[in-house]
Amino acid sequence: MKSAIPEPMIQTYSPNRYLCQKTSEKPELDGRLDKPFWEQAPWSEDFVDIEGEMKPLPHKQTRVKMLWDDEYFYFGAELIEDEIWATLTERDSVIFHDNDFEIFIDPDGDTHHYYEFEINALNTVWDLLLIKPYRDGGPSVNGWDISGMKTAVHIDGELNAPDQMQKNHKWTVEVAMPWKILKECARDGRPPKSGEFWRVNFSRVQWQVEVKNGQYVKKINPETAKPYPEDNWVWSPQGVINMHYPELWGYVFFTDTKNQPLPMIPEDEEKKWQLRKIYYWERNYYAEHDTFTTDISKELQQQLPVDWEIETTSRTFIASVKSTDGQKRIYIREDGKVWEESTK
Structure with a gap:
């Protein structure tokens, strides 16, 4: 028997929108977003709580940029942080057990056959394909990889060094995903064209930590003897604590035209x-x-x-x-x- 599912607490349908410019430059990925390549891309809105207006705004800023060319879909993320830590080093680990940055992409917007990507401050990644959302019985294909993907992380501060916390400002991420892989689930099996959109969202998982024996450790709730639940901060709010509602992801419009106004949602x-x-x-x-x-x-x-x-x-x-x-x-x-x- 199918189980009940929560209906998102969304008053009006207004996912975020982003106009993704086409670029002719080829960046060297080092995790830094202060290079000329990214100057041509606007910042997204600051991330909000996954439930949207029902919850307070995050106490640490997160924002993203996007660009594209004939080979790659480029992402740049900035995560303001004074507690920079990560533990997982094996690819396809469950990265959200650390603080992480996540990308979700549904190329054709049908809410089936979409991609999930996660990365921590050690540049360890987890990429997987979802056949359907979990609510619909969809399995995840953990062995699926974004072959040819490029990633880089830059630490503006000190990683895993609580005694150097005063030096910590942020960590930034660069990701280049090749169309030759992303097009697998796209309409007509091809990359996007100028004027088209894909459904995309981003998430930042943030755990409460404290310092013990010179290391960051998750804070334990004495009532449950387990870590406090993580915060989920996102670009386009879901209205429910679940990223796997692709119908609520944002709209990324691709363009090869300069100074084009941001399109409205069709x-x-x-x-x-x-x-x-x-x-x-x-x-x-x-x-x-x-x-x-x-x-x-x-x-x-x-x-x-x-x-x-x-x-x-x-x-x-x-x-x-x-x-x-x-x-x-x-x-x-x-x-x-x-x-x-x-x-x-």
Whole structure:
């Protein structure tokens, strides 16, 4: 039986947006973001708590930059930090057991077949492919690698040296991911074109630490005898403590045109969000009744386009709405996958 899932506490659908400029420069990755290569890229918004406005703003700043060329998708991240530490050195370790920086990429925005990347201050990485979100029964492919990826970390301070904490300012990250790998899950199996967008989000995992015997160690909650839960700070808020809700990731628009204004989120993306509300409703109805239903609540129906439709069996459902231009229908099914079909 499918279990219930939390519905994100999102008042309006407004994921963050970023205009990613195409570059003709080829950087030497050293983890530093103060080189000319990055001057052409704007900073993102500062990260917020993963739950968004429900929680206070993070007490340490995090922000990112992005660029692209014909070979790579480039990321630069700045994490302000006075406690710089890391322990994991083996690739594909569970990096979020350390403080880390994470990248999530869904190339075609269908919420299936997407990428997760994590890196710590030792430049140790974990990259994996998600077939579906965990909520939908999707396995992760831990043995999948971003072959040809380049990464670098720069420490502005001293790593794993609490006695030198006064020297610590931040750690910065550079990542270059090759399109030849990222295109595997992209629309038409290709890199993006100027004017297109991919769904992307970023997360910073931050643990509470203290100094014992000259080392940073996680603070233990005396009530549970376990470390206090980590903070999750993100670029585009999720409204729920779970990064694996790709429908809430930000929009990265690719451009090869200078001085282009930041595009608005297409109207069809709002329609997909309305379909997603049906998905949340159906998933949680199923968890309680062991069947799907066409009897959607009146409250939800008032939020949906007038042309919405749904077909159900006891174990499946497909809901749809007409695209803004009327040339397609947009669909969602019981495992959360979204797709479009021409009506011509």
